[in-house]
Every structure is written in C-alpha cells, then in structure tokens.
Amino acid sequence: ERKEKTSKPKDPPPFEGTEIDEVANINDMDEYIELLYEDVPDKVRGSALILQLARNPDNLEELLINETALGALARVLREDWKQSIELATNIIYIFFCFSSFSQFHGIITHYKIGALCMNIIDHELKRHELWQEEIAKKKKADILLMFWYPENQTLKKDYEKTYKKYKGLVVKQEQLLRVAIYLLLNLAEDTRIELKMRNKNIVHMLVKALDRDNFELLILVVTFLKKLSIFMENKNDMVEMDIVEKLVKMVPCEHEDLLNVTLRLLLNLSFDTGLRSKMVHVGLLPKLTALLGNENNKKVAICILYHISMDDCFKSMFAYTDCIPQLMKMLFECPDERVDLELISFCINLAANKRNVQLICEGNGLKMLMKRALKFKDPLLMKMIRNISQHDGPTKSQFIEYVGDLAAQISNSEEEEFVIECLGTLANLTLPELDWELVLKEYKLVPYLKDKLKPAGSAEDDLVLEVVIMIGTVSMDDSCAALLAKSGIIPALIELLNAQQEDDEFVCQIIYVFYQMVFHQATRDVIIKETQAPAYLIDLMHDKNAEIRKVCDNTLDIIAEYDEEWAKKIQTEKFRWHNSQWLEMVESRQMDDSEQYLYGDDPIEPYIHEGDILERPDLFYNADGLIVPDGAVSPDIFGDYQLQNGDLVGQHPFSA
Known part of the structure; x- marks a missing residue:
C-alpha cells in the first residue's frame, strides 16, 4: 500500500507545454518509449504522454517495472535537458510523481535524478x-534613445516585445523549477539525502529563488527552507544569504x-539571537504586531514576538507599537x-x-x-502580575487595594x-x-x-x-520584625540556612532577612544575644x-x-582574613625544634624575630674561615677578585 506524504504543498497542475490532445494508454508504452529516441519535438511528445500516465497513481507500479522506459527517460534528461525546457519539465515531472510515495524513492536515487535536478536548478537560476x-541593459539603452527620439514608437514596441518574451521564458522556467524543487x-524526507x-x-539555491514572484514556487521554496532550518548548519547558510531581509518582504502577503x-x-529562525536582532532591525516588529488581528496567523506571530521579547534590549520597543492593547484585549476575551x-x-x-507595564496598567488594566x-x-x-x-x-501604588x-x-x-x-x-x-x-495578623500569615x-x-x-x-x-x-522575632522565626531561618548552605540564592535571601532585622532594636537584640546568626555571618564573610x-x-x-564584643570578633576576623596570606607565610617559617639543628649544633635563630639580617657580619666567609665578626673589614680584601654578574671571580680561595 502506498504511503503518501502528508502536510505538503499542492501538486503542480499540468503545465503549459505538457498537455497534448492525445489520450495516453498504458498499453502503448513501447510506442512512447520509441519517441524518446527521435528528435526533440518527438521526445517532448513521448514524455508528455508518459507523464499523462504517471499522473495517475494507479499506473506507477506498472511504470516502475518498465526498466526500459525509466532508463530511457533518465538518459534523455541527462543528455538533452538543455535542448528543451518542456522536455526537461516533463521528465522531471514523471519522476516527481514517483517521489510522492516513499517506497518509490529508491528508483529515483538509482538513476541519480536528484543530483541532476540540482544541476538543472543551479543552471536555470544563473540563466x-x-x-x-x-533586460536591465536594454531598458536603460531604450530609455536613453527614447529621450533623444521621443516620436520613435518602434523603440518602445521593441522593448515591450523583448520584455514579453522574457516573461514567457520566466513562466516556463518557473514551471521547471517548481517541479524539480518539489521532487x-x-x-x-531521508536526512542522509538531505545532507547530500x-x-x-541547496540552501543557497533556494534562498536565491526567494526573489521570484510566483506564489506557488515561493510556497514550495519557503516550505523546503523551513524543513532545512531545523539544522544549525543550514541555518548558518541562510544567515550568509541574508534570508531575513528576503523574508520580511513577504510579511504581510496577500497569499495566505x-x-x-x-x-x-x-x-x-527566531531561536537564533542574532537573527532575532536582525528581524527587529529590518522592521519586522510592527509587521508582526499588525498580524495579531489575523486569526489564521495570530498564533505563529505571537510565538515569534515571544522570542523577540526574551531579549531585554528589545522589550521596550513593544511600547512603540499597538501590540500591548491587542494582547490585553486577547487576555480579557479569552473564553x-x-x-x-x-x-x-x-x-x-x-x-x-x-x-510596557505603564501601558498594561492604563485604565482598568x-x-x-x-x-x-x-x-x-x-x-x-x-x-x-508579579512582574508588574x-x-x-505609580503602578506599584495601585497594588495597595489588592494586598488583602x-x-x-x-x-x-x-x-x-x-x-x-x-x-x-x-x-x-x-x-x-x-x-x-495588620496584614500578618488579619490573615494569620506568621504561623504559615x-x-x-x-x-x-x-x-x-x-x-x-x-x-x-x-x-x-x-x-x-519595625513592629513586623518584632512580631516575627517573638514567633521564633529567627532560629527557624538559621536551621534553614544550615540545611540550604549549598544554595546561594537561599543563603543570600536568609542573610538579607537578618540584614533587615538588625535595623530594629527588638530583633537586633534577639539576633545578637539569643542566636548564633552573627557567627554564621562571620563564616560567610x-x-x-x-x-x-x-x-x-x-x-x-x-x-x-x-x-x-561582636565588634572585636568581627574586627579580628576581618584582620585575620586580610592578613591571612602574610600570616601563613610567617607560620610556615616557624620550624619545630628538630628542624632548627639540621645544619650543625648551633641553633639557627629565626632571623625575622632577631633583628636586621644586615647586622649579621658572621654570615660573610673567606678562605680561612669566618671573617672577623666585628664588621671592621677593609674593602681592600676584595681587591684581588673581580665581579662578574654579581659573582666573585679570580683567585680561587682553595689550594690546589
């Protein structure tokens, strides 16, 4: 049983050039295949008759087993597609009929029709x-000539004739593009083929095609781009091609x-922050706002606007549209x-x-x-309401009457x-x-x-x-703080602080409560004298x-x-913390008794406690032992030595 694809654009109708007066018969297939080996006009006729059969889904299975026909069609398309746009359109349309059913996709990939279609699309877009x-050059030249020869009607007719021919070519080309893109x-639907x-x-080709005016072709192109856009790589390709600037021209659009x-x-695309920014800058915001009254497109418009509203830098821009009054109307009329x-x-x-809140609260909002x-x-x-x-x-003051x-x-x-x-x-x-x-007492909130x-x-x-x-x-x-302290809420907060000490938000909010309470004498005394809150605060400093x-x-x-008393403790802790690195270094210098005699029997005094190191002449040595420890040594003692990079060089102090 065939599985037809759902939720897709309409199938292309029979195109100009694809319809012929003859009625095709499945029993005459051999005759139609022979036409594919003749000249281009016969090939066009043969392909049109086979297309007539292929457009009836009941014939597809019989056509599928006719390998001669399919092979001939694939060969003619590969060799002659540039010879005739009608021929190319007919043959691609035949394979498109197969592509409407997933189980026939194998035959299309077997003949590499997809790759061929991409080459054809690329070529036609460049054409x-x-x-x-x-056309632009001709128009410019003709305008110049008409300026000099305004009486000459031939120039005008010549341009109109050329333009009419161009429009005819575009119509045929768009028929070909439409059926090829649809295929x-x-x-x-197979993501592996999509990746190829x-x-x-493919993304660049499709975005290029957005410059067309044909609604049916555009629906197809945008549908394809929508499918591709769910992958980041494709979305990035679309960004390169300035897709938002092209799409914004279609909003609004008379074609629903x-x-x-x-x-x-x-x-x-609006899931991407950069693209949301671009949407705002190209003027999409008021266009989307105008669609809030369109029942068919309202929901999608709201979703895009919601994404834009996620960025703080764009929230204020909604105040300069008529968006908020419309939203309020929708809220109040929701059944x-x-x-x-x-x-x-x-x-x-x-x-x-x-x-925005000022607009929301206007009147009885x-x-x-x-x-x-x-x-x-x-x-x-x-x-x-909480955000409001x-x-x-003034908006906050309006809440007074709703406190109860x-x-x-x-x-x-x-x-x-x-x-x-x-x-x-x-x-x-x-x-x-x-x-x-009054609120706490009247509504018995303290126990809660x-x-x-x-x-x-x-x-x-x-x-x-x-x-x-x-x-x-x-x-x-003040009176509320006292009421809460009397109820025993402070010890409860400390207990909660212990339980939630890993959660920064909890810790910060509980400390903020203590901060508010120490402003009032009644609660300050409770916190300082009856709880361990200050000790916790010192730990959290x-x-x-x-x-x-x-x-x-x-x-x-x-x-x-x-x-x-707490002032001293707090000061001590602050001092200890600010000097902790220095104190750690000093403590590390304190050696125990066993370490002090590592270098001989004489104790090494910890110099940091015993005066200036520069007052220790016994630390200077000569070849014979210690220099006289009175410090009275003439500088001439260094006369036989030279200094190099801060080191003494010259006579070696030791005997050979």
Missing part, C-alpha cells in the same frame, strides 16, 4: 540572472498560504479558564519592562488582570504554584504606606510562614524561597559569591556598631 541583466523536497543536498549548496509558511520559517500558553508567556516577558487571576487561580497570569509589581512608581486579596490566597488549601506567585507579588510591595503588621521554613517540611524549595523573601520584605517594618559577601559585610557592620 535567470543573465536574463535580468540583459527534491520529497526526497529530503546541503553539501551541493505563503504568509503562513513564511511566518513558520521565521519562527524557526477558557487558562489563557493560551504562548500568549501569557509573551505577556509575562513584556511585564518585565517598566514602560491591573484591576481586570487581578480579577481574572483571582477568579481562575491562574499561576501564569499571577506571574505576569516589581516596578517602582493576595494575602487571602496564602494558605495550604490553594495550589502551590499560585501561592508562590501571590507571595512573590506581595514581597515586591515595598511601600511605606503599607501596614504589614514559620511552618514553611521547616527544612524537612513538605513545601517545595521554590515556595520556601518565596516565604524567605516575603519575610525579608515585611522585616523592613569570605563566601565565593560576591552578593553574599556584600550582604554579610553590611549586616556585620551594623551588628558591630551596637555590640562591642
């Missing part, structure tokens, strides 16, 4: 370039199928409980930019988002992912006008927060981390993570201001 150059696309095509420069496949190719993943992911990225998020308990929508809450300014709604979600009965985002949003609300003590800090608890690390960050935020408030070191130093500086 087209020459035609274009000739290669079918063969490329790549090595023969071409627009759709072009967007899908752009989506594949399902959960918003499409592509749409909400895009919105989450955009909400990381302050200017934030109110509508909060209403929907709380109604459907949507964690991704709440993540978007991180920006200082958010705090009410912090419980064990809610979905953990949703609670994480609610906690994260609350933790961002560093607003002086917010009464955190303390319970989640248990290292062996059931809470996921992500939730525990958000709890720690939340504690850091509320600890800015020299952590490899710069951020941890910075928060530690700042916290210890405040502790040192208020407690003399």
Whole structure:
C-alpha cells in the first residue's frame, strides 16, 4: 500500500507545454518509449504522454517495472535537458510523481535524478540572472534613445516585445523549477539525502529563488527552507544569504498560504539571537504586531514576538507599537479558564519592562488582570502580575487595594504554584504606606510562614524561597520584625540556612532577612544575644559569591556598631582574613625544634624575630674561615677578585 506524504504543498497542475490532445494508454508504452529516441519535438511528445500516465497513481507500479522506459527517460534528461525546457519539465515531472510515495524513492536515487535536478536548478537560476541583466541593459539603452527620439514608437514596441518574451521564458522556467524543487523536497524526507543536498549548496539555491514572484514556487521554496532550518548548519547558510531581509518582504502577503509558511520559517529562525536582532532591525516588529488581528496567523506571530521579547534590549520597543492593547484585549476575551500558553508567556516577558507595564496598567488594566487571576487561580497570569509589581512608581501604588486579596490566597488549601506567585507579588510591595503588621495578623500569615521554613517540611524549595523573601520584605517594618522575632522565626531561618548552605540564592535571601532585622532594636537584640546568626555571618564573610559577601559585610557592620564584643570578633576576623596570606607565610617559617639543628649544633635563630639580617657580619666567609665578626673589614680584601654578574671571580680561595 502506498504511503503518501502528508502536510505538503499542492501538486503542480499540468503545465503549459505538457498537455497534448492525445489520450495516453498504458498499453502503448513501447510506442512512447520509441519517441524518446527521435528528435526533440518527438521526445517532448513521448514524455508528455508518459507523464499523462504517471499522473495517475494507479499506473506507477506498472511504470516502475518498465526498466526500459525509466532508463530511457533518465538518459534523455541527462543528455538533452538543455535542448528543451518542456522536455526537461516533463521528465522531471514523471519522476516527481514517483517521489510522492516513499517506497518509490529508491528508483529515483538509482538513476541519480536528484543530483541532476540540482544541476538543472543551479543552471536555470544563473540563466535567470543573465536574463535580468540583459533586460536591465536594454531598458536603460531604450530609455536613453527614447529621450533623444521621443516620436520613435518602434523603440518602445521593441522593448515591450523583448520584455514579453522574457516573461514567457520566466513562466516556463518557473514551471521547471517548481517541479524539480518539489521532487527534491520529497526526497529530503531521508536526512542522509538531505545532507547530500546541503553539501551541493541547496540552501543557497533556494534562498536565491526567494526573489521570484510566483506564489506557488515561493510556497514550495519557503516550505523546503523551513524543513532545512531545523539544522544549525543550514541555518548558518541562510544567515550568509541574508534570508531575513528576503523574508520580511513577504510579511504581510496577500497569499495566505505563503504568509503562513513564511511566518513558520521565521519562527524557526527566531531561536537564533542574532537573527532575532536582525528581524527587529529590518522592521519586522510592527509587521508582526499588525498580524495579531489575523486569526489564521495570530498564533505563529505571537510565538515569534515571544522570542523577540526574551531579549531585554528589545522589550521596550513593544511600547512603540499597538501590540500591548491587542494582547490585553486577547487576555480579557479569552473564553477558557487558562489563557493560551504562548500568549501569557509573551505577556509575562513584556511585564518585565517598566514602560510596557505603564501601558498594561492604563485604565482598568491591573484591576481586570487581578480579577481574572483571582477568579481562575491562574499561576501564569499571577506571574505576569508579579512582574508588574516589581516596578517602582505609580503602578506599584495601585497594588495597595489588592494586598488583602493576595494575602487571602496564602494558605495550604490553594495550589502551590499560585501561592508562590501571590507571595512573590506581595514581597515586591515595598511601600511605606503599607501596614504589614495588620496584614500578618488579619490573615494569620506568621504561623504559615514559620511552618514553611521547616527544612524537612513538605513545601517545595521554590515556595520556601518565596516565604524567605516575603519575610525579608515585611522585616523592613519595625513592629513586623518584632512580631516575627517573638514567633521564633529567627532560629527557624538559621536551621534553614544550615540545611540550604549549598544554595546561594537561599543563603543570600536568609542573610538579607537578618540584614533587615538588625535595623530594629527588638530583633537586633534577639539576633545578637539569643542566636548564633552573627557567627554564621562571620563564616560567610569570605563566601565565593560576591552578593553574599556584600550582604554579610553590611549586616556585620551594623551588628558591630551596637555590640562591642561582636565588634572585636568581627574586627579580628576581618584582620585575620586580610592578613591571612602574610600570616601563613610567617607560620610556615616557624620550624619545630628538630628542624632548627639540621645544619650543625648551633641553633639557627629565626632571623625575622632577631633583628636586621644586615647586622649579621658572621654570615660573610673567606678562605680561612669566618671573617672577623666585628664588621671592621677593609674593602681592600676584595681587591684581588673581580665581579662578574654579581659573582666573585679570580683567585680561587682553595689550594690546589
């Protein structure tokens, strides 16, 4: 049973020149084969009749076993394709009919039709370039002549005739290109064959073909490029050929199928950071934004825009399009409980930019988002809201009226992912006008927060981390810090610090809580006098993570201001650390008793403790022994010696 390829462009229709008045009959195959040995017109007729049979899938198996016919067709194509474009088109079309079924691919590769097609495509593309150059030259010359002889209508008619001939040649050439490229696309389902095509420069040929105007040919070319683009080597070839600049001309496009496949190719290319940048610079952003209202292409457009929004340098550019109002409309009109993943992911990225957030929150934007998020308990929508809450300014102040709604979600009965985002949003609300003590008491949050800090608890690390960050935020408030200290949260944090000491994010956030708490007397006293937190901070002063070191130093500086005993310990540790290399060197000089007598019976005094080495004249020697140790030696003693590179040379001090 034949397996036909799915999800492919339409089969080419019968082309001009391929249709004849005769009706082909499978029983007359011998007659058609004989025509392939005659002159070119007969070869064209014979190939057209065989093509008529091949276009009926029921005849393919019978044609397949006719080796004489297939061999003759392959030979004629190899020898005569330059003689007649119609002949080449007919024969390639016959083999294309076989290529539509995977089990027939072997016969095509056997006759090396794929390699031949690539040669033909390359030749035709170069021919087209020459035609274009000739037309351009003729047009330029004719314009000049018409300027001098405006009454001469012959020149104008001559150019029109040439141009008409050129257009006729282009139509026939595009028929040939279309069927040849389609055949290669079918063969490329085998990645080994696709690799051979790549090595023969298929990508460059296809990108060149993007300059054409024929929609059907372009659909085929872009479809093939989309298939090839999933491999990095092919994508790199496309970059060399400036593919983005060529594709951007097709967006938007009146041909819906071409627009759709072009967007899908752009989506594949948008995984590359450099190509995303190029897409923005060639003006694709407003073009894609304009497609958000196109139901057929909206989803692909959102995916490409999402990829572009991943780069921080491009996030702000969305504020200068009408993208955000359209996205907000889609969010609010979404009929399902959960918003499409592509749409909400895009919105989450955009909400990381302050200017975008101002547009999102215009009018009732934030109110509508909060209403929907709380109604459907949507964690991704709440993540978007959390991103909005991180920006200082008027937008953050809008959250005051939603603090109660958010705090009410912090419980064990809610979905953990949703609670994480609610906690994260609350933790961002560093607003002086917010009464955190009232919030903690009214919504009974302290027991919940303390319970989640248990290292062996059931809470996921992500939730525990958000709890720690939340504690850091509320600890800015004096009365809240006291409330938390009284509840026993500080020992719980130290226990968690022990359990998570390998996780830099946890360590940094817990230390930040201590940093906030040492600002308030009540919690400072608890931290200094009742816990081992300062000792932990001293240990972390020299952590490899710069951020941890910075928060530690700042916290210890405040502790040192208020407690003399810890101030001395901290100062000693800082001194010890700053001088550790020097001290290590000094300690290594301290030899034990057994080492001091390695060079004789006299003790070698550690010179570093016994004065200046230059005051040791006993270290100078002469031939007879030690120089007089009073240091009173005349320089004349060196008169018989010469210095060379800092060494004494001359009379040898030892007897022969």
